Amino acid sequence: MFEIGVNLTSNQFDKDRQQVVERARAAGLSGMLITGTSASESIEASRLAAEYPQFCWSTAGVHPHQASSWDNETEQCIRALAASPQVVAIGECGLDFNRNFSPSDKQEAAFSAQLALAVELELPVFLHCRDAHRRFTDLLMPWLNELPGAVVHCFTGNERELEWYLSLGLSIGITGWVCDERRGLELRGMLRHIPADRLLLETDSPYLLPRDMAEKPKNRRNEPAFLPHIINQVALWRGEDPVWLAKKTEDNARALFGLPRRIQ
Template identity: 50%
Template sequence: MTTSLVDIGVNLTNSRFDKDRDLVIARARAAGVKEMVITGTSVDESQAALRLCEHDPDLYCTAGVHPHDADNVSADYLQQLTRLCSNDKVKAVGECGLDFNRNFSTPANQKRVFTEHLALAAELQLPLFLHQRDAFDTWQAIINEQRHALVGGVSHCFTGNLQELKQVLDMGFYVGITGWVCDPKRGQELYDIVRYIPLDRLLIETDAPYLTPKNIRPRPKSSRNEPGYLPHVADTLASAMAIDKHVLITKTTENARRLFQLNGDM
């Protein structure tokens, strides 16, 4: 029997899933994606993610505030995240990090909120679900200030260059690869460097409803990505790394269960 896949980053609380969320989950299971980690991007979205998890033994989630929302955190947001993280279904602190590409929140607030997330993860001894875009040096410097106290994490939706990849690995993190690697225009550089990721540090994710893999044939009518498309990411990634797809699936599933302390059966 083929090992099931784990989608370590899916935005199942997104409104684009409101009309057919149960069907999306069913299609994912039919495609071999048994377990999913739902991304928390704000206090409200983290609470919604946890509510979804409480009704399904194979759903888990993270709790955190995306850098886009750093300007809008409440005075007690850390207390709220702490309460959420006390639930066994919450497996990581995040999505957290820096995004200087669009600066929906000020860099100053992004850095403050990110630093607070790192301290929370260290206090609770939970892994991190990390975001970074156009902010690598600052992101790395902030992490390094608290790295000695952290238990690890994943650089979610990694799209950087080889130097950044090697630095992420040197920091002790796992690397999350999405359908970006399936895009021959935007993702060629990533395709060329994923072979440098050790198999015991590799994770795969859809980041649905975003980043629909470009290698799906026939192309889906909707632009919405789904966790059921994760096998297409695995196909391209196995090709790029020149390894057997079943080996890749087995290893990434083992890695996900180790990092997030999942309790599913192989």
């Protein structure tokens, strides 16, 4: 099984980062994608990925929360990182009008610049969209024919948004949000609408600890070792075999990010 979204650079992992990776391996994961969310975090994500060759890879990009930091120096940093073999996608990039930690015009400029960079470098994009669907798709659509691939990471939108993303050929990343009986029920009902070859699975750890886990860690921190729980739940709600779903979503991830197929 393959984890497409772990924020391994988070300071929540500072005390046991190596053990987190080891627990992921022990849980049956055969690959992880470490998320870059700023120039500095992307540098750290790349460094971490290089420590675990053929098990970890990373993205390089600027999250909409940090979009105000986008400038020529940042772009050159992301460009340089993308030349590293362990960096396999541009992002996390997109729009977040829910909190607007960066002004909307700064978000749009950084997003468009990263889409252009991804096209130039022939890399897929790792996308973030929250409360910004219309503008997000307006900015994304002109680049779609030239992008080698794209995933809407941590999708939590409505059915209309899902249908629109699927019509554009995007892959959909599902997290433990779907395991939350308070706010994930709508998403749970949409799972069967996602074609198997467009589905990717992730924890987005250390965030979004699945609420329906029987035994939760005392620190309430999510980690990649809990991906099997998400796979089992998603398989249950989709009416599929979890072993098959784990392999299928891994194959999807490796195809999207241009990674070698896992040796059986």
